[in-house]
Amino acid sequence: MNKNNLTFDHAAFANYLSSFLVIGHRGAAGLAPENTLPSFRKALDLGCRAIELDVHAVCDAEDTTQLVVIHDDTVQRTTNGKGLVSNHTLEQLTKLDAGDGNHIPRLAEVTALVAKHFADAQPLINIELKGRRTAAPTAKFLQAHPELAVLVSSFDHRELAAFRALDNTTPIAPLFERAQANMLDTASELGASCLNVSQRMVKPVLIEKCSDAGYPVLVYTVNQKLEAQRLKALGVGGVFTDRPDVLMALSGD
Ligand code: G3P
Ligand code: MG
Numbered sequence: 001m002n003k004n005n006l007t008f009d010h011a012a013f014a015n016y017l018s019s020f021l022v023i024g025h026r027g028a029a030g031l032a033p034e035n036t037l038p039s040f041r042k043a044l045d046l047g048c049r050a051i052e053l054d055v056h057a058v059c060d061a062e063d064t065t066q067l068v069v070i071h072d073d074t075v076q077r078t079t080n081g082k083g084l085v086s087n088h089t090l091e092q093l094t095k096l097d098a099g100d101g102n103h104i105p106r107l108a109e110v111t112a113l114v115a116k117h118f119a120d121a122q123p124l125i126n127i128e129l130k131g132r133r134t135a136a137p138t139a140k141f142l143q144a145h146p147e148l149a150v151l152v153s154s155f156d157h158r159e160l161a162a163f164r165a166l167d168n169t170t171p172i173a174p175l176f177e178r179a180q181a182n183m184l185d186t187a188s189e190l191g192a193s194c195l196n197v198s199q200r201m202v203k204p205v206l207i208e209k210c211s212d213a214g215y216p217v218l219v220y221t222v223n224q225k226l227e228a229q230r231l232k233a234l235g236v237g238g239v240f241t242d243r244p245d246v247l248m249a250l251s252g253d
Helices: 008-018 036-046 089-095 109-115 134-144 159-167 183-190 202-211 223-233 244-250
Strands: 022-023 050-059 067-068 126-127 152-154 172-176 195-198 215-222 238-241
Touching: 022 036, 022 126, 022 244, 036 050, 036 109, 050 089, 050 109, 050 183, 067 089, 067 109, 067 134, 067 244, 089 159, 109 134, 109 183, 126 134, 126 159, 134 152, 134 159, 152 159, 159 172, 159 183, 172 183, 183 202, 223 238, 238 244
Parallel strands: 022 050, 022 238, 050 126, 126 152, 152 172, 172 195, 195 215, 215 238
Antiparallel strands: 050 067
């Protein structure tokens, strides 16, 4: 936290990367239904100092925009429902079974769980803007919750730029699935705090370039201990994992 106010900023984020960060991907997606409250609880119980989740924006019965935590833009892979997330109201989504009788949580439910779970050490929440038009409601949500430690990321760099235009403090990270020549320019234009990249594009030269430019790199999705050890030795700042139970021993130092 910034000493003068409650704003979580780039400097506060850097503290999370002072040692190797094991980030619970969609909670602990290899151990509980992804992006559900038990999944996030599991990751936190296992000692994750950071969790990752995906958000989509939907309307509720009063036509107010609400952020829901789900990965796909359709509901059939992860719930007993069918169709596009955007064709559902919040109330309809909430009735679906997202695994083991759990519902699709609202972002506010996850942040409340995180706040309740840890009294002292504040876990970092990586909000991935997955759906369209998530930038504005996310910026609004964070404005109302300055106490949260948050990193906002997205593969959709326009959505991320829209978020940055509304919020110039919260750390952000562009996501990359493949190496691109202009990755560092993108990060610089967005005022990013780090780059989040796919495991298959990680090469020593990439980590070196990012590090020389002052950007830590976070890597998704790493479930094997040996691979995480290799990445850690390369200087990667942290990894997203479905199996925090397997990787937690690498956390810290
Ligand atoms: O944010 C890291 C990772 O979650 C990005 O890919 O498809 O799992 O959301 P995906
Ligand atoms: Mg994600």
